[in-house]
Amino acid sequence: xxxxxxxxxxxxxxxxxNELQKLQLKRMQETVERVYSRVPLYKKLFDGAGVKPxxxxxxxxxxxxxxxxxxxxxxxxPFGPFAVxxxxxxxxxxxxxxxGKMTVTGYTKNDMKIWAEVMARVYAAGGTKKGDVIHNAYxxxxxxxxxxxxxxxxxxGATVIPVSGGLTQRQVTIMQDFGSTVLTATPSYALVLxxxxxxxGLDPKKDLKLRVGFFGAEPWTDKMREEIxxxxxxxxxxxxxxxxxxxxxxxxxxxxxxxxxxxxDHFYPEIIDPSSGEPLPYDTPGELVFTTLTREAFPLLRxxxxxxxxxxxxxxxxxxxxxxxxxxxxxxxDMLIIRGVNVFPSQIEDVLLSxxxxxxxxxxxxxxxxxxxxxxxxxxxxxxxxxxxxxTLKDMEGRVKKGLAEALFxxxxxxxxxPLGIQRSAGKAVRVVDRREL
Ligand code: ADP
Ligand code: ZN
Numbered sequence: 001x002x003x004x005x006x007x008x009x010x011x012x013x014x015x016x017x018n019e020l021q022k023l024q025l026k027r028m029q030e031t032v033e034r035v036y037s038r039v040p041l042y043k044k045l046f047d048g049a050g051v052k053p054x055x056x057x058x059x060x061x062x063x064x065x066x067x068x069x070x071x072x073x074x075x076x077x078p079f080g081p082f083a084v085x086x087x088x089x090x091x092x093x094x095x096x097x098x099x100g101k102m103t104v105t106g107y108t109k110n111d112m113k114i115w116a117e118v119m120a121r122v123y124a125a126g127g128t129k130k131g132d133v134i135h136n137a138y139x140x141x142x143x144x145x146x147x148x149x150x151x152x153x154x155x156x157g158a159t160v161i162p163v164s165g166g167l168t169q170r171q172v173t174i175m176q177d178f179g180s181t182v183l184t185a186t187p188s189y190a191l192v193l194x195x196x197x198x199x200x201g202l203d204p205k206k207d208l209k210l211r212v213g214f215f216g217a218e219p220w221t222d223k224m225r226e227e228i229x230x231x232x233x234x235x236x237x238x239x240x241x242x243x244x245x246x247x248x249x250x251x252x253x254x255x256x257x258x259x260x261x262x263x264x265d266h267f268y269p270e271i272i273d274p275s276s277g278e279p280l281p282y283d284t285p286g287e288l289v290f291t292t293l294t295r296e297a298f299p300l301l302r303x304x305x306x307x308x309x310x311x312x313x314x315x316x317x318x319x320x321x322x323x324x325x326x327x328x329x330x331x332x333x334d335m336l337i338i339r340g341v342n343v344f345p346s347q348i349e350d351v352l353l354s355x356x357x358x359x360x361x362x363x364x365x366x367x368x369x370x371x372x373x374x375x376x377x378x379x380x381x382x383x384x385x386x387x388x389x390x391x392t393l394k395d396m397e398g399r400v401k402k403g404l405a406e407a408l409f410x411x412x413x414x415x416x417x418x419p420l421g422i423q424r425s426a427g428k429a430v431r432v433v434d435r436r437e438l
Contacts, residue, residue: 003255008124013320027293038083067302078104094142095243106297118249118263119152126212126237130157135180140164144247149184165426168196183213187220188429194231204233214239218428223353256317259324274332285310306331338373341410351403357385361422368436376413
């Protein structure tokens, strides 16, 4: 039996599902009305689809309404999708914009309160409370990670250290000297910190007080979780969110670690078939779609996240009745098609991390010399492996190649680098470099 911690918002998080659904319907009707009357983008989308706010009589009716996609937000950059005048907006964030124009999101005072509330639920899910010292290594700035974890820490009354990303050795000193008990970071940066802890000659069990960590903002596998838990001596919780919906706090694991509970009173989830757009039943994997139920400044209807996962609705051991989403299996747009075969970066990570001789830092390159897709993986050797010399490395490359070919059904080059041979990142790691369009 998993640990039991107090649920932050007992009334909502353990509400009987039929009551929760009533609340969701009422809020969804308000949202539909709000976007139709205030946001020209939605007026156009609704009219195009021939629907009116009054058509939403049940939760199932949502399927009649149009989707919103990232391009809609870009086309109305920066503030077109806002449902309030700018003077009512108290905070603005944006996504990194690595795949195009920035996506902008805004919050009213009340939106900020709700964000703090859902982040408090996140912390409480992992037993974090007043008295904890939270080492927040998510980036501060336009990215929602840093500030989201920051306001949630205040909401639960804990002490927060706004370290942000970077200056890694100093972070280790801070963790040790300030007695950090909770670590919040991207999983890839957590590994960088683990490395720095080892480099400083510290034993995380004895020299650090870390107890739990909340890791998210990028995909990570269960093998990565084991690695982080072992090397930092803490219990790792997966947390999910996206700037468009609110930032971190959309969902989080509980101590049962069997999926991430969604704050369903604020964010209504659907799973759809990504090609037909048809809604899929619980327990069937597909693309995750969200409708915000309480956002004032930036309400979104049926927003297609491109993330692939599955929803489960049965009650959890922890007592929560809100649905659980499975660990993100990747994005519908991060699937690589290599010579016609679908390959997900998470499959590659699973294979790489099954070799104890390798360290969990890697980059996947895709090239197309002469009309032929070529997949190459660069991964780091552990210190021990590297010191065994060239022949052992060559032999190891052969084994990894074989392991990948068996898992992916497509051949893949493997290049084992020296320790620290792969660039570290302080935020979200770049794991795939697709050079085919270049
Ligand atoms: P940015 O675009 O600036 O990187 P976002 O907050 O918009 O920031 O990124 C959200 C995306 O990050 C999600 O749609 C999802 O693909 C990914 N993500 C967030 N949390 C997780 C998680 N726990 N596991 C896997 N992917 C995640
Ligand atoms: Zn649970």
